Amino acid sequence: RSSPLLDAYEDFSAMRAGDLKMRIEEMVRIKSTVSVELRELESRRQKLQSDISQYNQKIEELKQELLREQTELERLKISVEQAQVAQREAVQRNTPDLALPRSLLPNTLPRKSNPITGGMAASCEMHNCFNHSRCSLTSGFPVYLYDPDEHSVQRKGYDIDGFLKTTLKQTLGYNAHIVKDPKHACIYLVLVGEALLEQDLLRNNRYAAQEAEHQQPSTPTLENDCPVDMEKLYSLPYWGGDGRNHVLLNLARRDLTSHRTNPLYRQNTMRAIVVQSAFEREQFRPGYDLIVPPILGPPGGDVWQECAEMVPARRKYLLTYQGELRPKQSSLNPLDAFILEHLADMAKGATQDQFVLQFQCVPATEQQEGDSLPDWTLCGSDSSRRQLLKDSTFSLILPPLNGRVSSTLMLARIYEALRSGAVPVILGADELRLPYAETVDWRRTALLLPKARITELHFLLRAVQDADLLLLRRQGRLIWERYLSSVQATVDTVIASLRDRLGIPPRPVPSVIAQSVFNSTFIPLKSDPPVGLDTEPEESLGPIEPPYPSPAFRRNYTILRMQAKEAWNDWLDPFYLYPQLPFDPALPSEAKFMGSHTGFRPIGKGLGGAGKEFGESLGGNYPREQFTIVMLTYEREQVLMDSLGRLYGLPYLHKVVVVWNSPKPPLDDLRWPDIGVPVAVLRAPRNSLNNRFLPFDVIETEAVLSVDDDAHLRHDEILFGFRVWREHRDRVVGFPGRYHAWDLGNPNGQWHYNSNYSCELSMVLTGAAFVHKYYLYLYTYHLPQAIRDKVDEYMNCEDIAMNFLVSHITRKPPVKVTSRWTFRCPGCPVSLSEDDTHFQERHKCINFFSRVFGYTPLLNTQYRADSILFKTRIPHDKQKCFKYI
């Protein structure tokens, strides 16, 4: 209003001075009025502004609340819907779920039958000589051992090495199939060898040996020196007349050369199965008898120290052989003579390849040879041979003479080659029978050649590329470790081979029995569910369902029937039945709509989609499931309570397992947040990081989210990680990525642990990662003890060990999800991982673990997983998969 007025007074030049004064006064008056008016206006404006902002704030609050309520409602709706589906499924279900098999056992001793002749025995196969009725599919394969001290079957003058007797009993004691009651047994084990002359046994004992030397040894003649007294065998209490279901164990250890390694040759063993190293061609009954290598290793325990490193692929010598034909008078047939000649030429030939091919022992090896069977003996000592094999890319194996299908010496040679990573080249393999040939795939670990290929041998060895060479060597080492290395390995493998042949599932793997830190009467105090969590985005991530443990033991009778090859040669664990495997097959995508609906929750009921539809259902290729959170904690109670509280309302969470690593139990007045799912607080056997991976019986899901007690992950991140894990059930799937870097400065080659930002990763830390429960079993039972010991020594590296294990089994890198790089909660005390010692230890761990595994199993990956529509520009009416990730 005042502006136009003032404008009118502005043209001073055109006015008289008198007017001017008056006008100026008027102007001054106007000015003051205007000032007052302005001040009033200003104050009203401020008032209004503050009102508006208050209203806005209120509206915003209301909106938020509405959104929360709507989300909650949405969630409830989904949950109700899911519960209805689950209920329908429960009603419809016809096929009963399989559970852990119950044993159905025979309850009688074998009845007496008539003895059979040697001729009949020679044509024994499982269907005509074995009594299946003692071994039902659900029996669990009970095995009885005749105590070798009570039931000796040796002739006078012979006895079994005390070591063998003791360790056999001991190691069988660890085998889950052993039963004490012969009435229940499916098979009966008899230790028939190796039986040594008592004078030879004495040689072990230095003083006794000196004494024995003075006596004239009464060498038995060839006729009467069978160490086994067949009559004693026939009168074993459960022999039943014909030795049905009896297994004669003749395990070689000290005597690899004499004809006593095959004492049962030309004896009538009736229906008994013979398990030994040496077999004559007409003696061996395929699919019935079992060839096992001699037991040259320790009773059990870690064996990795025995082995050589796998890398470099190519060693000093391309091919080596050291051996001598004994007894001296043995003569070669023309083909074998040609082979030796050709090999000698090859070694001398003009080539860059180096060979050691010695067919005479230098220095000469002292050896009794009076009663040896014609064969290639080993030269030198165990350690001299080990030295050469360690430097050999390939190790030549020549078959025994006279057409035998297997000899103890040959198997000892294979054993030593595999142990040192020299790939066996078995010449004449087509004339031989290899150990455990029904189950172990020898083509993956040795080159098997007919003798006729001798002239092509060098060519063939040169044609093997590094990657294949390392594959052969790795497989050889695995076979050696699991099936040949120790008495335990041999005994377990013999039993598993027979069990496999009968199609009976193995015994279930034992879980670790969880013990609560609370005593049975104590009820821990609860706090109210936490409210207004900042961590929870306002989106519906999935239904809140009743607990749904993963179905277990559904493949009891199929897995080792259909996937025996994998179990024996890829997973290398035919010894146990696992509740589930990360390799279990998926159904074709239409099956979930046609006949196999149960458990499937397709996105949008099959129509697919994003946003709401995606959040509502798990989709994917596997049926619905939940996951367990395992949290290791040590004396940080408030941090733990906060972490637990943040899990409130997390969909698909089945249970939280808190491993209480402190010896002090939680305080009685500690208030545990009520988060809607059970929280099992378990007493740890002792303060060890290995406890993080104990396969507790209370973990009832396949998916295990391993998190540190101070981990700070949002619900959407956890659920996306869970979905990705469901596609990669065999891998570590999680958030913090790390890698192993090669230390260029170190001439010997060393790995460094590295936690920098990097575009290539090889580990995902288990402070925030999903792993399959199967790997908890493997970590606890299969990993060499040395690794768990190192974890305890450093109180560090358990996460590295888990990454090694999983990459070792799968030969795949882990999967990193989302952009999250750290997971520590902002306010938490600085953790261990920051200081330098911690890093130094982790460098050492990588290098030590690599030595134990014989190579570094970690593999590289250059990408991470994000949700499909992350950072994608989409039309406004479309929804993303998650709001923030």
Place this chain on the structure above:
Amino acid sequence: RSSPLLDAYEDFSAMRAGDLKMRIEEMVRIKSTVSVELRELESRRQKLQSDISQYNQKIEELKQELLREQTELERLKISVEQAQVAQREAVQRNTPDLALPRSLLPNTLPRKSNPITGGMAASCEMHNCFNHSRCSLTSGFPVYLYDPDEHSVQRKGYDIDGFLKTTLKQTLGYNAHIVKDPKHACIYLVLVGEALLEQDLLRNNRYAAQEAEHQQPSTPTLENDCPVDMEKLYSLPYWGGDGRNHVLLNLARRDLTSHRTNPLYRQNTMRAIVVQSAFEREQFRPGYDLIVPPILGPPGGDVWQECAEMVPARRKYLLTYQGELRPKQSSLNPLDAFILEHLADMAKGATQDQFVLQFQCVPATEQQEGDSLPDWTLCGSDSSRRQLLKDSTFSLILPPLNGRVSSTLMLARIYEALRSGAVPVILGADELRLPYAETVDWRRTALLLPKARITELHFLLRAVQDADLLLLRRQGRLIWERYLSSVQATVDTVIASLRDRLGIPPRPVPSVIAQSVFNSTFIPLKSDPPVGLDTEPEESLGPIEPPYPSPAFRRNYTILRMQAKEAWNDWLDPFYLYPQLPFDPALPSEAKFMGSHTGFRPIGKGLGGAGKEFGESLGGNYPREQFTIVMLTYEREQVLMDSLGRLYGLPYLHKVVVVWNSPKPPLDDLRWPDIGVPVAVLRAPRNSLNNRFLPFDVIETEAVLSVDDDAHLRHDEILFGFRVWREHRDRVVGFPGRYHAWDLGNPNGQWHYNSNYSCELSMVLTGAAFVHKYYLYLYTYHLPQAIRDKVDEYMNCEDIAMNFLVSHITRKPPVKVTSRWTFRCPGCPVSLSEDDTHFQERHKCINFFSRVFGYTPLLNTQYRADSILFKTRIPHDKQKCFKYI
């Protein structure tokens, strides 16, 4: 300057009017001066501003250029470095690369040896009866066929079915091993059967049959009715006295029951290998003779129409059997009688499971049985049996009587069961020998049970879960399709089995010979390399290297030695040698620093890293490599030229292959951009989308980036895709994600193709995706013809077919990379994919392809791959992996 002066004049109220006037005048004067001054200032300011902005622009331009130059320099440096490494490697390399094997062939006919006795023949194994010297590892396994029309080995009154003779010759003609010159051959095939009585042969011909009926058939007596004339056999021109390396093919087809199915029983076949269906126990020589099922299918070609759908897992009947014991007078032993009794009880038992177990044919089947061997005959007709098997979850197989190890009827039963997806349950499998048992893993496709397990049968069948059932059924179908379904399949499998036994690699897979659209003298015009590409971000994505084709045929002599099980049972292709496989193994991560450096380009030389270090090297688990871009084009020359131009400077690009689908060759005056790598423009056989996947010989890398001619991908996107593909060499890795949705409205169950934004995908379109060259071979040679025909019919769906194929082989979903969802260039004409017909066709394709495969192989995935530091907040001094992705 003027402001303080003006201020002094402002206090009007304190002045007199006279002064005021003067002062006002002065003010007016000042005002005008100031105005002028202001105007001047303003104009100067504007001048300066424009100058500054010009300078800024120039500086910016210079900066840009500098950056470009630096990047270029960086790139050159890397390239030089890489070239140096490659050169060093070339110098250091000691092991020669393997190439496609050259054949080393014998050049003589078999020499004459002395015949051997039947007794010696009975103990034939490869090492004592086979002459390896005709079959060197590099021979390529040459096979000679005695023309059955010229070299009949039948007795008078017998002849071989004309169909068999003709199709055998025909199908062998397609086999790469066949040679015409007997001097080169490793093995000699003799068609000995099935030989039928000439009067039976006539029955085929209706008129001749009527005539024959009137004659009294002169049924030969059992003694003289061996259809094979051994003397004729012995006098075959290359028999060499003892039949070394001869293979006697006795293929059953029309006569499944008579004892003439095994005409060589008790004949002295000397050193010849016998290939047939029926074997007596003492007749079969394991590892020497070969069991093949009867040839019941067509000569060759597509067989999928014969099969039943795989889903649903559970069919109407749990277990079925229809058969009758012939001849009638045959009697069962007590165990077999008990089995029949038990089965009858089972069918009647109180259970929800349905059985059809008939041990009498109803209606009775007319059958000659005078000369039948005791066995279980088939009831009804092929189509009635097919009807029942289609409704059977499991099909019972009973072994032949009298302890035979294999019978033609039993194999026919297995053949029919596998064809219809009824999982065979082979009772007494431990007494039998199964076809191709050396190579085919029957445990994965049938339940093998000893007879003693009969009482546990029902329990076991119920214990098989849906997923395992479908696995068994799928494997059975694959085995059937690849090895049993047709004459071609049988012939190829017999030859591959013998080849495998000898350890000789298969013949290399044939490539498609590329033919340029330009005639040999024409040199296409070139345009300058395009400048200032907007698509190229200013970052160094990798070195520009000289061309480096992927090493080929490096595993010639190892792959089928070590991975025979996979080749026969997983890849189902033991017939060809491929230059590389997507399943080739990776080395352990330390090998590239210890002894196996060649080709590896670790990030930061092993230290890892991001940004520059990452850009410089490929890293990962595989050695360096390059990729080929294959572009299908049809009459859009400018679009194509633009697309080609954008590839200038793309690191790791080996070659561009343009498949010119138009019948009109390119215009002579068309200018092709010079992009630094060869551009091969290939004439297409005809306008077909299948040409996109022809395995041209000019594609020399494992990685193939298939792109549409209008695809618009940035270099960083391509290179990230390439890196991810290097981790998933067996999968389709690319940009545009699609999925198959279940049509809920359709009661019969139908798939819909869906290209909406979705959080779950199952296809990645090959308009912009990496695939392994291996899949080009499979697409072109292995995919049923019906699928390629459908692609031609619709001019659509080739990308869906490729996704089906890859998921079928791997049982894995594809991998989607980065947030890019479409790839069309902005200005390009709207493509086909927009209109509705296109979508309708794609729906139909998915459903049709599913019928051909027998199931829908597509699987779901819920994540995509981004670079590891994408959208990650990192410190300012750190670099990301890529600038924009």
